[in-house]
Amino acid sequence: MDHILFELFVIFAVxxxxxxxxxxxxxxxxxxxxxxxxxxxxxxxxxxxxSEVHHVLQELGAVVLLFMVGLDTRLPEVRAVGTRALVVGxxxxxxPFLLGAGYIGATGHSGEESAFxxxxxxxxSVGITARVLADLGVxxxxxSRIILxxxxxxxxxxxxxxxxxxxLSGGDLSPVGIAVLAVEAIGFVVVLGLLGVHAVNAAxxxxxxxxxxxxxxxxxxxxxxxxxxxADTVGLAAIIGAFLAGMAFAEVRPRWDLEDQVEPVYxxxxxxxxxxxxxxxxxxALVEPDTLGLVAAVTGLAVVGKFLGCGAAALGMPRRSAAxxxxxxxxxxxxxxxxxxxxxxxxxxxxxxxGVVVAMSILTTLGAPPVLxxxxxxxxxxxxxxxxxxxxxxxxxxG
Amino acid sequence: MDHILFELFVIFAVxxxxxxxxxxxxxxxxxxxxxxxxxxxxxxxxxxxxSEVHHVLQELGAVVLLFMVGLDTRLPEVRAVGTRALVVGxxxxxxPFLLGAGYIGATGHSGEESAFxxxxxxxxSVGITARVLADLGVxxxxxSRIILxxxxxxxxxxxxxxxxxxxLSGGDLSPVGIAVLAVEAIGFVVVLGLLGVHAVNAAxxxxxxxxxxxxxxxxxxxxxxxxxxxADTVGLAAIIGAFLAGMAFAEVRPRWDLEDQVEPVYxxxxxxxxxxxxxxxxxxALVEPDTLGLVAAVTGLAVVGKFLGCGAAALGMPRRSAAxxxxxxxxxxxxxxxxxxxxxxxxxxxxxxxGVVVAMSILTTLGAPPVLxxxxxxxxxxxxxxxxxxxxxxxxxxG
Numbered sequence: 001m002d003h004i005l006f007e008l009f010v011i012f013a014v015x016x017x018x019x020x021x022x023x024x025x026x027x028x029x030x031x032x033x034x035x036x037x038x039x040x041x042x043x044x045x046x047x048x049x050x051s052e053v054h055h056v057l058q059e060l061g062a063v064v065l066l067f068m069v070g071l072d073t074r075l076p077e078v079r080a081v082g083t084r085a086l087v088v089g090x091x092x093x094x095x096p097f098l099l100g101a102g103y104i105g106a107t108g109h110s111g112e113e114s115a116f117x118x119x120x121x122x123x124x125s126v127g128i129t130a131r132v133l134a135d136l137g138v139x140x141x142x143x144s145r146i147i148l149x150x151x152x153x154x155x156x157x158x159x160x161x162x163x164x165x166x167x168l169s170g171g172d173l174s175p176v177g178i179a180v181l182a183v184e185a186i187g188f189v190v191v192l193g194l195l196g197v198h199a200v201n202a203a204x205x206x207x208x209x210x211x212x213x214x215x216x217x218x219x220x221x222x223x224x225x226x227x228x229x230x231a232d233t234v235g236l237a238a239i240i241g242a243f244l245a246g247m248a249f250a251e252v253r254p255r256w257d258l259e260d261q262v263e264p265v266y267x268x269x270x271x272x273x274x275x276x277x278x279x280x281x282x283x284x285a286l287v288e289p290d291t292l293g294l295v296a297a298v299t300g301l302a303v304v305g306k307f308l309g310c311g312a313a314a315l316g317m318p319r320r321s322a323a324x325x326x327x328x329x330x331x332x333x334x335x336x337x338x339x340x341x342x343x344x345x346x347x348x349x350x351x352x353x354x355g356v357v358v359a360m361s362i363l364t365t366l367g368a369p370p371v372l373x374x375x376x377x378x379x380x381x382x383x384x385x386x387x388x389x390x391x392x393x394x395x396x397x398x399g
Numbered sequence: 400m401d402h403i404l405f406e407l408f409v410i411f412a413v414x415x416x417x418x419x420x421x422x423x424x425x426x427x428x429x430x431x432x433x434x435x436x437x438x439x440x441x442x443x444x445x446x447x448x449x450s451e452v453h454h455v456l457q458e459l460g461a462v463v464l465l466f467m468v469g470l471d472t473r474l475p476e477v478r479a480v481g482t483r484a485l486v487v488g489x490x491x492x493x494x495p496f497l498l499g500a501g502y503i504g505a506t507g508h509s510g511e512e513s514a515f516x517x518x519x520x521x522x523x524s525v526g527i528t529a530r531v532l533a534d535l536g537v538x539x540x541x542x543s544r545i546i547l548x549x550x551x552x553x554x555x556x557x558x559x560x561x562x563x564x565x566x567l568s569g570g571d572l573s574p575v576g577i578a579v580l581a582v583e584a585i586g587f588v589v590v591l592g593l594l595g596v597h598a599v600n601a602a603x604x605x606x607x608x609x610x611x612x613x614x615x616x617x618x619x620x621x622x623x624x625x626x627x628x629x630a631d632t633v634g635l636a637a638i639i640g641a642f643l644a645g646m647a648f649a650e651v652r653p654r655w656d657l658e659d660q661v662e663p664v665y666x667x668x669x670x671x672x673x674x675x676x677x678x679x680x681x682x683x684a685l686v687e688p689d690t691l692g693l694v695a696a697v698t699g700l701a702v703v704g705k706f707l708g709c710g711a712a713a714l715g716m717p718r719r720s721a722a723x724x725x726x727x728x729x730x731x732x733x734x735x736x737x738x739x740x741x742x743x744x745x746x747x748x749x750x751x752x753x754g755v756v757v758a759m760s761i762l763t764t765l766g767a768p769p770v771l772x773x774x775x776x777x778x779x780x781x782x783x784x785x786x787x788x789x790x791x792x793x794x795x796x797x798g
Contacts (some may be wrong), residue, residue, distance in 0.1 A: 005462075005631055016617045028648055062405075065441045214666055218415045221667055225408035232404055237538055264660045265667055267613055268620055374425035 015271035028369040030131045030232045038277020048279045062127050063271025066239040067224045068266050070246015071131040071253050072139040075197045081146045089153025091313035092329050096121040096305030115165045116343040120357045121302050125333020128149035132369045143321050147328040156185045184234040196248030204252050216256040220249050281362050295359040304358050306330045324375045330368045336361035414670035417475025429530045429770040436677020447678045460672025461526050465638040466623045467665050468529040469645015470652050471538040474596045480545045490712035493729045495520040495704030515742040519563045519756045520701050521557045524732020525550035533767045542720050546727040555584045583633040595647030603651050615655040619648050680761050694758040701759050704728045723774045729767045735760035
């Protein structure tokens with residue numbers, strides 16, 4: 001027990017210090033946190049271990065992150081970009097899958113292997129991009145809303161691709177099973193996305209009238225955990241549920257002071273997501289000479305596939321906006337790694353291809369944030385209001 | 400993964416609902432949360448499991464709880480009651496140990512068994528009492544400060560008693576080892592207790608001058624986790640470290656708005672401590688006819704030992720204050736259970752005596768809060784300020 005407390009202390013304290021250093025260097029703090037994880041993880045220094053406790057804290061960090069991003073995302077604004085997000089998300093599925101599966105097939109691997117690598121290249125890690133958008137203070141920008149909406153679409157479609165690929169390669173999913181999964185996943189997102197806000201609005205005055213001490217925060221956190229668990233149950237990422245929960249509370253957010261109240265929980269838990277995600281990275285595996293070429297090719301195709309696919313779907317918008325959307329969809333983060341683990345566990349891909357997918361996920365994750373920062377330069381710039389407030393609180397009262 | 404997220408949701412949501420019901424019935428919500436754990440735990444309905452994840456969340460909840468209590472505890476006020484707390488804590492060690500060990504010895508058990516049961520009866524669970532005091536809004540009262548101080552003394556002395564008993568019964572602790580442990584534990588508490596506030600005050604203006612965004616909260620949480628881990632390392636309970644960390648920040652608390660900022664973390668994590676503690680209870684084991692008499696006797700002696708020992712040490716104070724202090728020291732909570740687990744693991748006590756200690760711990764934990772509430776009636780009554788504020792926020796803006 002003492003060791004895990006010590007680990008939590010190290011993860012939190014080092015993440016905060018390094019994150020602050022990156023902030024001063026005008027780099028996204030999330031990169032600093034990922035690097036802390038890589039350096040202290042089991043594949044390097046070994047201070048941070050790898051157990052169920054780590055996975056749960058990682059998941060909780062991601063859930064709180066996406067809940068907070070959801071709080072900043074109002075349904076009418078999502079609706080306004082809904083069609084565009086659908087097109088961008090779909091394009092970001094098709095092109096990476098074709099490029100990835102085609103290349104792996106062309107280099108002499110089996111059809112099953114090709115399909116799995118294609119499926120892994122479909123994934124989008126909205127967590128990484130969302131954090132960068134939040135750090136830059138641009139969650140409300142139209143490109144950000146398209147990216148977040150498209151990432152949700154990606155997760156739903158990516159789930160279905162994985163189910164089909166898994167089914168083809170001897171998993172136990174029948175066509176009926178895949179159809180049920182599709183209905184569940186799409187139904188979950190559509191029903192909660194459209195009705196969540198109305199349900200919360202309808203219940204809000206009852207909750208307020210009940211005069212429950214700290215009731216609003218408790219209700220919001222309970223719904224967040226509940227929808228995250230429900231999303232997981234229907235096969236979606238838990239963070240999709242947390243994001244939809246946040247969106248449902250976006251309208252009552254100012255009245256309930258929710259953003260200020262969730263902020264300390266965010267400060268405590270979110271670093272665990274990024275540091276522990278980083279800790280799962282084995283840098284040594286990246287530089288094996290045998291796979292270096294394959295890593296470079298797959299990573300290149302992963303970037304090109306999302307950038308061209310999503311960027312093309314955003315044509316008609318200003319060129320820089322299309323570029324932002326293309327780059328914002330690039331990070332595969334933990335999602336690509338999860339897909340690869342499924343393939344490894346089912347025996348469809350071997351450790352070498354697994355390592356390639358992990359490397360591709362890491363490289364796309366580390367590469368996108370600095371580019372996004374440059375593309376957004378001159379815009380946003382104002383970090384989220386509560387951060388400014390906290391800073392000025394201290395400035396006003398200290399010194 | 401989905402199962403643990405679902406568990407976390409159930410624990411949090413049910414704890415909040417039942418806690419609110421208990422609040423309306425004018426009962427301590429903590430009892431409701433403990434009962435939720437008993438009902439849903441692995442020994443009953445089985446929705447809540449028992450894994451390392453549960454233990455870590457339980458520990459984090461306790462750490463945040465004691466940090467918050469520490470924030471409400473100013474060093475000069477502790478100093479003012481220091482001697483009294485030392486006397487109360489010491490008396491609360493001696494009498495329960497003699498009563499417990501004497502009775503078990505008299506009922507035909509071995510000397511080692513007697514010593515272990517005595518050691519288990521020494522423990523005080525400051526977590527339970529601290530939560531009740533916080534719920535009643537009386538953390539600042541003189542009796543509360545004596546209880547908290549005496550509980551820290553109890554933990555230090557209890558650790559030494561356990562070390563001695565463990566050493567006598569074939570553990571590997573030499574007299575030198577015990578002396579080192581004593582110096583570490585006493586040194587930890589004295590040094591941090593006396594110097595923590597000065598260290599934080601000295602660093603405060605540097606931290607403020609650095610204008611780190613959300614720096615004060617990050618520093619406070621990092622110190623909290625760090626001292627909890629350090630306390631664990633020297634063999635004390637982690638919560639003692641968290642409590643001392645809170646005390647160290649008590650002076651900068653208003654300037655840094657710390658109580659308001661830690662409150663949401665408290666709301667999220669503290670229920671996990673009580674629900675998971677409750678989940679470890681096996682009600683079935685309590686009512687075995689063979690051990691029922693022993694449970695009743697040991698529980699009775701545990702109550703009498705602390706109440707008379709601590710109450711007598713508080714003589715000279717008004718009678719009701721002495722009674723509050725006596726009752727406040729009664730709950731054994733998770734500490735008694737931990738001591739019993741050590742004895743079971745070392746093979747010194749069997750499952751029957753282990754069950755008796757667990758039962759005694761539970762009964763003293765469930766019994767004390769309602770009595771404390773009655774004894775404090777007419778005083779305090781104002782819950783912690785931030786709670787009132789949250790409620791009035793909602794009342795003011797809702798409806």
